[in-house]
Amino acid sequence: VAPQAGGIRDRFRAQMRQEVKDLALRQLATGGPQALSVNAIAKDLGVSGPALYRYFDGRDALLTELILDAYADLTAAMTAGTDLRSLAAAYRAWALAQPHRYRLLFAAPLPGYDAHDPRLVAASTEAMRVLLTVAGARDSGDRDLDEQLEAWARSRGLGDLAPSRALDAITGWSRLHGLVSLEIEGNWASMGLDPDLLFTREVDALSSGR
Amino acid sequence: VAPQAGGIRDRFRAQMRQEVKDLALRQLATGGPQALSVNAIAKDLGVSGPALYRYFDGRDALLTELILDAYADLTAAMTAGTDLRSLAAAYRAWALAQPHRYRLLFAAPLPGYDAHDPRLVAASTEAMRVLLTVAGARDSGDRDLDEQLEAWARSRGLGDLAPSRALDAITGWSRLHGLVSLEIEGNWASMGLDPDLLFTREVDALSSGR
DNA sequence: TGTACATCAGTGAACGCGCGTTCACTGATGTAC
């Protein structure tokens, strides 16, 4: 007998799952990447540890969902940007507001966590799709790289994407990531540099195709 | 009575300390950032856990030394580069050869680890000093940023450094870090892109002042 | 409307493991007279 979707129990389950994820994120925010603990979440929730296994298959399943959520959320935030400048600002603002989730996406995963879920690839592609909407053109001057870029676009269902457009988006992402990840770890602050100014300077370079 | 430096016991101590650090690095390489465990190192060394407290004050002291060593090693590797192109290649090669040490330098520290040792600042400044030797010029077009750059150079004992030169070095570092950290985490590989080609393209842009 | 039943959230004990660190101690070894 299939469970009736939208039933009382189903809604209760969905709510509990969300509460578990919220607490997990709060732990990540507070204690760093490996502070994520099934038992600790259960404790915060006022429930015994094993109880959470009603809602998630285990730590890794929970982690995967958090990553998927983070991708979706970042993608949504970027969608608010209408040009490169505002999109880059949205990307950075999202990362600064919740560095723990940004790290979840782009830093080394927790030990023992296997990130081979195909949904993760799809989620990251969606983020890139948004970035592509504001990309300019950047010729690679290299046949091999062009081919790889086209193959990537094709395999991800991005259609007939000009390689120069793909390269521009990728270059922009890489530079944004460099600046933002160093900002998150406090490197600019410890040098006494205002990240706003560095960011503006770098986005200027990007948007003028350099 | 001061211990006689260079005595038999001193040399033994130095050798043991080095063995501990070597094993610690191997653990980081194998098991990720938080695989570093005093007890596990002792086990690998064929010794009981508390024995290591003869050589290090504790986990954090060991970690600090590993980071200092990594800075020194990276700085030495970069020194081999005579121009931007070869220096960037050396930087990247070092990071790829030992991603765990690269993460030690630039990724989020382990939970509970306080990185407020002044030697760390000095070590990172030495790395930047090398990068500055191949830096070009990049005008910020912003008075505030120029002032911050000059203040940074002064406070780090880098002398009368032109802000345009400082900004060029910093921009280069940020872009290198973006590319390299994404390469280390396997992002380019999972997109089917050859990092060599992306790297060449980005260093080209840098060395032509863009 | 009432009752029997299937469903399922949650418990508590347990497993086996690991962590950093302290403490009192043993025994070997270098050193000073």
Place this chain on the structure above:
DNA sequence: TGTACATCAGTGAACGCGCGTTCACTGATGTAC
């Protein structure tokens, strides 16, 4: 050269804590007849 002593590497037990996960189970609750 021989002996007494200070030094110090290393031990083993212990502390208190945490981890993910399994298991058999209780008890409430929604559901079907």
